[in-house]
Amino acid sequence: MSGVVAGAEEWSHVAGGARGALVVHGFTGNPSSMRGLAEAFAAAGFDVELPRLAGHGTSVADMVPTRWSDWSRDADAAYARIASRCRSVVVAGLSMGGSLTLWLGARHPEIAGLVCVNPATMPLPDEMMGALHGMADQGVETFPAIGSDIADPEVTESSYDATPVAALISMFRDGVAPLSAAYGAMRMPLQLFTSVNDHVVDPSHSEFLAGAYGGPVERVALERSFHVATQDYDKHVIFERAVGFASMVAP
Numbered sequence: 001m002s003g004v005v006a007g008a009e010e011w012s013h014v015a016g017g018a019r020g021a022l023v024v025h026g027f028t029g030n031p032s033s034m035r036g037l038a039e040a041f042a043a044a045g046f047d048v049e050l051p052r053l054a055g056h057g058t059s060v061a062d063m064v065p066t067r068w069s070d071w072s073r074d075a076d077a078a079y080a081r082i083a084s085r086c087r088s089v090v091v092a093g094l095s096m097g098g099s100l101t102l103w104l105g106a107r108h109p110e111i112a113g114l115v116c117v118n119p120a121t122m123p124l125p126d127e128m129m130g131a132l133h134g135m136a137d138q139g140v141e142t143f144p145a146i147g148s149d150i151a152d153p154e155v156t157e158s159s160y161d162a163t164p165v166a167a168l169i170s171m172f173r174d175g176v177a178p179l180s181a182a183y184g185a186m187r188m189p190l191q192l193f194t195s196v197n198d199h200v201v202d203p204s205h206s207e208f209l210a211g212a213y214g215g216p217v218e219r220v221a222l223e224r225s226f227h228v229a230t231q232d233y234d235k236h237v238i239f240e241r242a243v244g245f246a247s248m249v250a251p
Helices: 033-042 068-083 098-105 128-139 163-177 203-214 235-249
Strands: 011-013 019-023 046-049 088-094 113-117 142-144 160-164 188-196 217-220
Touching: 011 033, 019 068, 019 098, 019 235, 033 046, 033 068, 033 088, 033 235, 046 068, 068 088, 068 098, 068 163, 088 098, 088 235, 098 113, 098 163, 113 235, 128 142, 128 163, 160 163, 188 203, 188 235, 203 217
Parallel strands: 019 046, 019 088, 088 113, 113 188, 188 217
Antiparallel strands: 011 046, 142 160
């Protein structure tokens, strides 16, 4: 495995309090995209876990063989760490991190609340999955990157310059597709941030989630930011609103 890219390290913060926040990054990204939110939770007195998911934050070659089972394992292990020391836990995630946030919510109904930023929530259309399977069958391992969808020209996301095909198939086939049937049974409060202009995950994913979700949903529209909104013009809106939400649902 390659060395960890500077800034992509996982992070753990122990405040010694009763409240915790698990913060999860997205597909082909790394903890740097969520560090600002993690630090906002820490500044508000939360214990924090910010894991680096398998295959991320090093080189794309390390991600090629990884699958949903690897990332969900890592997210669940991080949840176990913070739940072992905190009475109430909130989980927050961006993009695939949002998908993993929802997966953890379905798996752990004791979670106090969920914060999703531009989450992937719906199965890919059959024609898109067919195209991905066709690429994989032809031996294509990667295609051009989907990272750094940010409106602010002064900011660049630390993410891979290629997208692993088989890993993307696994994300939707093994993760998002089965998860999409579970939203109606979930009851913990959900705060849902949606970028109006997202070039990676269409806002329809947020609409689908909000319509299907079984618990209370707080919607926040992000007018100025693209997909990686936690590093974009609206990042402080996310930080402030997410910390306020978490403080309310995790007493």
